[in-house]
Amino acid sequence: MSERLILLENINKSYGEKVILNNLNLYVRDKEFVTLLGPSGCGKTTTLRLIGGFETPDSGNIYFNGKIINNVPPHKRHVNTVFQRYALFTHLNVYDNIAFGLRIAKRPESEIREKVKEMLRLVNLSGYEQRHVSNLSGGEQQRIAIARALVNHPKVLLLDEPLGALDLKLRKEMQRELKAIQQQVGITFVYVTHDQEEALTMSDTIVIMKKGIIQQIGTPVDIYNEPKNAFVADFIGESNIIDGTMKKDLLVNFCGTDFPCLDTGFGINEPVDIVVRPEDITLTPYDKGQVTGKVTSVTFMGVHYEILVESEHFTWTVHSIRNASVGENVGIYLHPDDIHIMHKTPKEEDKNA
Template structure:
């Protein structure tokens, strides 16, 4: 069992009368790659800044290794931050940028030299000690910012959307590099992004946030395959989300038909949200499907086709690796194991917190 390293307890934070975080509770463990994921304005960057000491909560407390650090300034925390814009010093070369924090701490020249050599090797920039940072690519600048952060030997590295300015290919390369660096350092990463694919591909734990609330915490597989509410289902990848009635265990009434599922414990004749991923729907001959429909559009996305099918009064999104003709009548077949049942919010307050 992993050791608890960082805990946020009942954190509240407002700016100009607008509540950004409300009663937020979050536990982060040693050597964990945690991603705070959500749309703009959901509170993820504020959460990161609270951990780093750049903001103070209105109420609640932050514990680090069992010690209350809520009021501790950033320089007193065993945490370093890599910001979105890297914040490198243009009047310093690469080595001077990396050494900046170590010089402030009064480290010896030999210690600093060893640390620079180690950090440059870690981020694959050996031989760049005296390069001008302004002439380097975005990916190289990001590596320098990471090197500058890790030489201070933090227990936690905070990363605030550090890949957002990079092009797709470089962003994917840097995703792999970050996972490798984290593994080699053996420290905790807390990463902020609004990119679902980025979160799913890099993280041990994904924290899905919306409007100051945590919607779900889990592994990438669990938040994708077993979303706890309609917001998570819709935000993490593409989904078909449909109103249904849970008839009884393992049977849901969906668009006029009773459809087998594997879910239990919702009760009988209870309104639910039903999620079906586009890749989990099988297109069949019209007579072989549970629903009959007509293909409205087909869009080629490079590796899959996005196919919109109107059936039973609902526009289904289906993803396949083979194309189909628009206007053609087809059937839709749903496997019980691919149907995810989610509880509907029970009140207006729960609606705001869980499915906004």
């Protein structure tokens, strides 16, 4: 897992005035599951299309196995793509769809038959050979699209929001399956999504993007627990983001109160963003809290209650498995470990996966 299979170096891309990618640097290691995550318009799909060969960068280089591939057309790249809306060939049946790449490569028909069968088994659609693709459900079409791409044994599989059109239950099922397939065939996946949960459950590495700039690269656990800035914290899971001031090392002030924390190295009285995860907040009796407030809303979410607590300076979102009642006065306690402090102006992150 150390070889840099794909390397994007100082990539810039604009459409007219609109900057899509701003000096992007990223590498993908062999056999890694990398997810490009961000809101729509963040450049994640463009990044994927650059790797697939459907776009060329305005400046910068794309390396594949150490060779620059900027101008190599898609049909000569060792990557295959699973498109957002599957893009199956409606004039062909399932068998011919999957066999498409092998036929282009002029493989013998006996080998094609073997491999198509193997792929259908992999995606749990054995026996579907003669079916017409337009008669398949969304989930089935998706699996065919995956099989059609994987049958060519690409070095890298690119997936552009492949589960976006599926319903929640099917999506969860496919997430598990995709991860299993990736481990089974042992190839690199580059996955694009705007669904943070999808990213967290499947990826080895998550790349968070915003407006063409990479915000943070890291493992799901790192990104969830140590978001580099308020955007990342807010995008990955829910967060309370509060303006604060760093008094000195290990002491931060927000909501009119000093809190002990674990962070050091900020300037004295530097303005900072404070990020607190809703599930990290402990509700206490009114007189025991560091901050006090009044419950304004309680919503049952299944596993937990979402409780909004209005304090003097800020409305807190709290996830608790204990119920509270609207109008109740409560205290809020924050463990030093759960207070995440971030520099105000997010520095441009640009390296490494």
